[in-house]
Amino acid sequence: MAVMTLIESVRSTLAGEMRRDDSIVVLGEDVGKKGGVFLATDGLYDEFGGDRVLDTPLSESMIVGVSVGAAVNGLRPVPEIQFADFIFPAFNQILSEAARMRYRSNGAFTCPMTLRAPYGGGVHGALYHSQSVEAFFAHIPGLKVLIPSNPYDARGLLRSAIRDDDPVLFFEHKKMYRSVRGEVPDDDYTIPLGTAKVTREGSDVSVIAYGLMAHYALEAAELLQSEGVSAEVVDVRTLRPLDGATILESVRKTGKVVIVYEDNRFGGFGAEVSAILAEEAFDHLDGPIVRVTGPDVPGVPYNHVLEDWYMPNPERIVDAVRRLAAY
């Protein structure tokens, strides 16, 4: 079994899927000869050629809109938006077109497309290279939204996404690209979309997170164990459609929950998780629902002191869980 980084998992999975299915095409800014600004598509151009690994103009709406058309006419596009921060010129194509194609045509048209975008802070990217954008998209019926937290999940989820007949947004945390390594089997496994995973079992407090925060939650749980606090970690993995059952089951067991997300606190994805728990696990709660999140400022500021101030980290999660456990 190979040990690889998150980005190597993404890259090798894309290559494997493209070998398996000729209809898969990759398009985006700098994805060709350069192999992407993070090298997520490195080597694909040499192996599959410029038709299937296409450098596009700087036109995000076009990247998505052309993918919608190509998907309708027999291709399986995997467009890349260079940074999630730059996805907004394509928002209309994602919301009004890709997400609604199946519903508005009463099932007659489908839009199989997997849109990849690096997201997240902690990489000195400031306001426009650090954003967490998942809440905008997880709100939209018709989109599937995935965020892997490790190389194994990245491969299994990306495979499922590419093979899925609906538009999928696949967000990859930049800080994890090379900092997170893990075992990735060689076999053709997939991870079903819509399945969360309990990545660490515990009994005192449930920590619900995804992406880099799911990683930090595990680090926090390890630190808490030495204090005698048993934290259970649920990695959401698929934000939409959400595996509510796994989250509810964990919280009904522990009776306490900390929801962690890097995005702005107000109206973030964790707010929906909180609402679900308040509505459906109320009788099981032994304390308030607690969120550890990014603060409500319009972006992650640049200076490292400011960036550290913004970013949730394992220590903050430890602090929240510790206090909730004692509640």
Place this chain on the structure above:
Amino acid sequence: MATKAPSKRRSGGDLGADLGLSRDDLLNMYRLMVEARLVDERMWVLNRAGKIPFVISGQGHEGAQAGLTYPLDRGRDWMIPYYRSVASLLTFGMSAREIMLAQFARGVDPSSGGRQMPGHYGVAERRILSVSSPVATQLLHATGIAWAAKLRKTGQVAMTYIGEGSSNQGDFHEGLNFAGVHRLPVVYVVENNGYAISVPMSLQSAVPDIATRGAGYNMPGVVVDGVDVLGCYRAGKEAVERARKGKGPTLIEAKVTRLTAHSSDDQQQKYRSAEELAAEKGRDPVPLFRDQLRDAGVLDDEADEAITSAARKMVEDATDWAEAQADPDPATAQRYVYGDAPPARMDDPLWAGARFMGDGGPWGVLADEGEG
């Protein structure tokens, strides 16, 4: 890039011969225009009668639509229409019944099963892509369809249609630029009726001809007069052949008139003068093409009457039949959010039922379990 004058009237029977059009082709194009007009007029009658809440249609655009669309290969090519495309749709094979189903939003409506407003057409098996309401978005879809056709070597051509108002959207630029770079088999038709709802061309564009913009994408920009049906056919044919041969995209601008208000919710007398509206009636492509065919000896009273009465029967049948179809079942309204998953949560206990999670969330569940 001057507007071509309507094709010269001929006394012989050779009208259209230089274009490879037979007498039957000419009569067929005329028939499609008449059918489109009568279908269109019926929509407005139904609206005024309170039977359908909304109309958006294409009276005045029929000549351009029939002429430009006629060269497409129905069995192979793609049409990416917009809400005024009534004659284009008929020309590409959509039936009057199918068009009327969209007006009545019935359950068997192939466009959307009654989910979209009238005018938002789409028929998958005819390769007519589903229309949305944001404008110019479909131009990128046509570009992507053409890109896929090129990569897959299907030989298909994509033709898409927008109004001149839509040509000011960013997607217009992004799509034409990409198609120009890759010489894609796509034809962009701008049906310029002079108004984006109420905003006149003078406030929409710094150049009088949208087709001028083709130069910026290294593609021909062709202006045609929308009442010159055969001129439109020629432009469409040349563009389709060019695309088919791998020579790239074409931008065609058809100067048309909008004989109705923008939609059934618009009063165009508020921003267009009575003189202008009266003058525009002289640019109605249906009687002008009729006269052209009569002068050329292609159409006589008997043939005209036969075409018109058949079209009337078709509209009657389509209207009555569509109106008689059932409304969609609300129990199906959650279908097709995804292919294989509930709309928001995998554990949605009311998924695929007539109720949904919005019905009181857990209280609905608790009530069902007798715990509420």
